[in-house]
Amino acid sequence: xxxxxxxxxxxxxxxxxxxxxxxxxxxxxxxxxxxxxxxxxxxxxxxxxxxxxxxxxxxxxxxxxxxxxxxxxxxxxxxxxxxxxxxxxxxxxxxxxxxxxxxxxxxxxxxxxxxxxxxxxxxxxxxxxxxxxxxxxxxxxxxxxxxxxxxxxxxxxxxxxxxxxxxxxxxxxxxxxxxxxxxxxxxxxxxxxxxxxxxxxxxxxxxxxxxxxxxxxxxxxxxxxxxxxxxxxxxxxxxxxxxxxxxxx
Amino acid sequence: xxxxxxxxxxxxxxxxxxxxxxxxxxxxxxxxxxxxxxxxxxxxxxxxxxxxxxxxx
Numbered sequence: 001x002x003x004x005x006x007x008x009x010x011x012x013x014x015x016x017x018x019x020x021x022x023x024x025x026x027x028x029x030x031x032x033x034x035x036x037x038x039x040x041x042x043x044x045x046x047x048x049x050x051x052x053x054x055x056x057x058x059x060x061x062x063x064x065x066x067x068x069x070x071x072x073x074x075x076x077x078x079x080x081x082x083x084x085x086x087x088x089x090x091x092x093x094x095x096x097x098x099x100x101x102x103x104x105x106x107x108x109x110x111x112x113x114x115x116x117x118x119x120x121x122x123x124x125x126x127x128x129x130x131x132x133x134x135x136x137x138x139x140x141x142x143x144x145x146x147x148x149x150x151x152x153x154x155x156x157x158x159x160x161x162x163x164x165x166x167x168x169x170x171x172x173x174x175x176x177x178x179x180x181x182x183x184x185x186x187x188x189x190x191x192x193x194x195x196x197x198x199x200x201x202x203x204x205x206x207x208x209x210x211x212x213x214x215x216x217x218x219x220x221x222x223x224x225x226x227x228x229x230x231x232x233x234x235x236x237x238x239x240x241x242x243x244x245x246x247x248x249x
Numbered sequence: 250x251x252x253x254x255x256x257x258x259x260x261x262x263x264x265x266x267x268x269x270x271x272x273x274x275x276x277x278x279x280x281x282x283x284x285x286x287x288x289x290x291x292x293x294x295x296x297x298x299x300x301x302x303x304x305x306x
Contacts, residue, residue, distance in 0.1 A: 052275035110284035229306040
């Protein structure tokens, strides 16, 4: 079992495996998105306080969850690469960053458009909003730092340190609504108490969150494949794979 | 939750009487569609850039 896992830690073994998995994750992402949108607009009832404006939740909450979760996964891969010197780890971290940044932007954007009708302001310098903005800067800094260092080994190491230091921001985002007086509402879903919303609303949110997961896996795997081809371009198997891909296209 | 049965009636939970009502989102159309639209745009841009990178690799 462990030897199998380590076998796929080699880019050469991981590349075809990722290629086989990607279409499945795209299909799952598509089906879950359609189901989620259907529940979000046609099953979930109108909110008695916020009217239809609350339907932004089906975008906002999954995006915010993914933004934090992807950062932790990215930092985890980066840290693993730093500790074990595995080539694939740094590539995985690089592959996750753009998708994480995208979800962070979506969380901020949808939050702004939700804040205007409910709080009366697109933006406030509130603890939750500010720490989420810092998360966006951490993602962008990670991407910029890595692309600024031409040597991939050093880029991976520098990126890993930034990612690991920045991980402290994730619990700050998560607990900001408890630690400070904020405009932002507390968690709607918790493992320890019953959800404070209608079950169809919760279902829509969970479907959209699952879709975001599948989408993130698909994009990360796609991206890591192109990174592998770039970084290992001098390897014999990459040349052969490229020839095969060209012949198939 | 007093009148929460409004949208979850027997007709499969139909919230909207017409397309214009759907697009209006109870007056919040700009905010709701602004969120969903920009999200869709971001996803399209990401998929497009992935495709381009793949072709260049």
